[in-house]
Amino acid sequence: MQGGYLVSILSKDENEFIYDKIKHYDFEYDNKEVYIGLTSLNATSGKYRWVDGSPFKYTNWKKGEPDHPDKRKCVFIEVKGGEWVSGNCITDKLPIICKRPDPDAS
Numbered sequence: 001m002q003g004g005y006l007v008s009i010l011s012k013d014e015n016e017f018i019y020d021k022i023k024h025y026d027f028e029y030d031n032k033e034v035y036i037g038l039t040s041l042n043a044t045s046g047k048y049r050w051v052d053g054s055p056f057k058y059t060n061w062k063k064g065e066p067d068h069p070d071k072r073k074c075v076f077i078e079v080k081g082g083e084w085v086s087g088n089c090i091t092d093k094l095p096i097i098c099k100r101p102d103p104d105a106s
Contacts, residue, residue: 004100006037008050009077015060018097019082033076033085035096040073041089048075060084 009015022034037051048066049056062083066072072086076094087094 004098005052006035007097007099008037008052008054009058009060010054011058012060015058015077015082018077022077022079022097023082025079032079033087033092033094034079035094036075036077036084037098038075038084039089 007018009018018036038048038056039051040048042049060077060083062078062081062085065084066075066086068086072088074087074089074092075084076087076092077084077097
């Protein structure tokens with residue numbers, strides 16, 4: 001895909017849309033999470049931000065999350081439930097979901 005980013009989820013409607021896209025997908029290796037574009041990789045404070053620069057206002061964290069954002073710098077959406085969990089960007093090898101701007105939108 002050209003010109004896209006890991007998905008940013010800015011509302012409950014968007015979260016439900018993304019969840020609907022992944023909940024029935026037959027992922028290889030029975031993955032239970034999918035990378036989204038929320039990360040704290042470039043922040044020493046552990047604060048999360050969207051990789052595409054979108055404002056970080058909406059969240060759908062699973063209870064107890066985010067867990068150690070200073071160490072678990074990537075965020076995944078769960079295939080069952082659509083809630084967000086934090087994880088390790090290096091060791092957690094998971095599928096990704098991306099979006100790109102509509103080229104016809106003005």
